[in-house]
Amino acid sequence: MDFTISEKMKTILGMIDEFVDKELIPLESEFLTKSARSLLPVFEEKRRMVKQMELWAPNHPKEYGGMALNLMEHALVSESLGRSPLGHYIFGCQAPDAGNIEILHQFGSDEQKEKYLRPLVDGKIRSCFSMTEVELPGSNPVMMDTTAVKDGDDYVINGQKWYTSSADGSEFAIVMAVTNPEAGPYLQASMIIVPIDTPGFNLVRNIAVMGHAGEDYFSHAEILYQNCRVPQSNLLGSEGHGFVIAQERLGPGRIHHCMRWIGICNRAFDLMVARARDRIIAPNRKLATKQIIQSWIGECAAAIQAARLMVLHAAWRIETVGKKDARKEISFIKFVVANVMQKVIDRALQVHGGLGMTDDTILAFYYRHERAARIYDGADEVHKISVAKRILKEYEGRQVR
Ligand SMILES: Cc1cc2nc3c(=O)[nH]c(=O)nc-3n(C[C@H](O)[C@H](O)[C@H](O)COP(=O)(O)OP(=O)(O)OC[C@H]3O[C@@H](n4cnc5c(N)ncnc54)[C@H](O)[C@@H]3O)c2cc1C
Secondary structure (H helix, E strand, C coil): CCCCCCHHHHHHHHHHHHHHHHHHHHHHHHHHHCCCHHHHHHHHHHHHHHHHCCCCCCCCCHHHCCCCCCHHHHHHHHHHHCCCCCHHHHCCCCCCHHHHHHHHHHHCCHHHHHHHHHHHHHCCCCEEEECCECCCCCCCCCCCCCEEEEECCEEEEEEEEEEEECCCCCCEEEEEEECCCCCCHHHCEEEEEEECCCCCEEEEEECCECCECEECCEEEEEEEEEEEEEEHHHEECCCCCHHHHHHHHHHHHHHHHHHHHHHHHHHHHHHHHHHHHHCEEECCEEHHHCHHHHHHHHHHHHHHHHHHHHHHHHHHHHHHHCCCCCHHHHHHHHHHHHHHHHHHHHHHHHHCCHHHHCCCCCHHHHHHHHHHHHCCCCCHHHHHHHHHHHHHHHCCCCCCC
16 A cells, blocks of 8 residues: 555645634634534635635535545545544535435436535535434344335325434435335335425424534434425435445445544544643643553554554555455444544543543543444444454355464
């Protein structure tokens, strides 16, 4: 693997780092204390600045106004943006829109692309992805109760979803619903675009997650679909291909998520080291003089480096052998990086003592919000089992002495 960063990317990353430091990190105390909706005009202004710098939508297609960076390039961008919880949103590459953009680009009809994809990449609208159900295991999503039944030229959708992230204020949802109950388990569901002003699309509540319901982009909703009727032309891709399309979002999306988490690790680590160097714990004694703190610093630095290399390696595998053959590496990074991040945030918070528990630093926010990384996009256990099964298969018929 070649780790050289091109001159073009060095310039881009330098500009992004400077923007995050100067424009976003200073905004975080307001972000932590005010409602997200009240800050939308400020966020809009920052987004305008990003567009002026021609750094908008780094991973999205050029013909729709993005920069079309490749997977490795965007991985590095994602790491830089991860240093602030506002990074991806302000640069127009936030989940779940990023994944929705990918699948609309790949599977959308011309009409869907004009109506939904173009304004989405432009940041004029937002979207959400509605798959997980309240009563059934998200870890085994083929168990799905939501149905979309054909009636005339329409689909009529009924079901109860939750954790439809960022539904509040979105223009449309991409909903997974069973359209072909007689087919095999992975060919029963379809993805359907549902504008949220459709009668029967009921946003029940923004769920309180770790004590905070949030709003607008920074929220997770419960949605009740009650006889929600949309034209059949809102089907994304082919009928029954919902899981096939979902697989397509997986590889590159995982790299972006994991590099965002590495960015979070870097930020928490910086805060930890700075605090250890500054905090006086006895006359003429800084916290950093204590061996246990030095040990945490060493451990965290090595863990971040190892996790980062794993993600870059997985990205390289996707680019060189393709998503299918890189499945093991794609699963590895999900649980390894999520756990490294959790440990690094925890250590950084501990080093800050009581201050770490407050919202005077970003650490408590990360501690609350990023715990979910071990659950969404496949829980730790699911990925470990899937990796183990693959490995066990590789050993079939192999003589080991
Ligand atoms: C912050 C956040 C944002 C989310 N955003 C979205 C979104 O935008 N759209 C969306 O559709 N969904 C979203 N989700 C939902 C997420 O995808 C599910 O929570 C996840 O798939 C797990 O499903 P579940 O919660 O039903 O847990 P379950 O499937 O009930 O699993 C519970 C636990 O059981 C264990 N487990 C599960 N399967 C196995 C197994 N085979 N072997 C051993 N142990 C197992 C794991 O520890 C797991 O955590 C989000 C979730 C969170 C927390």
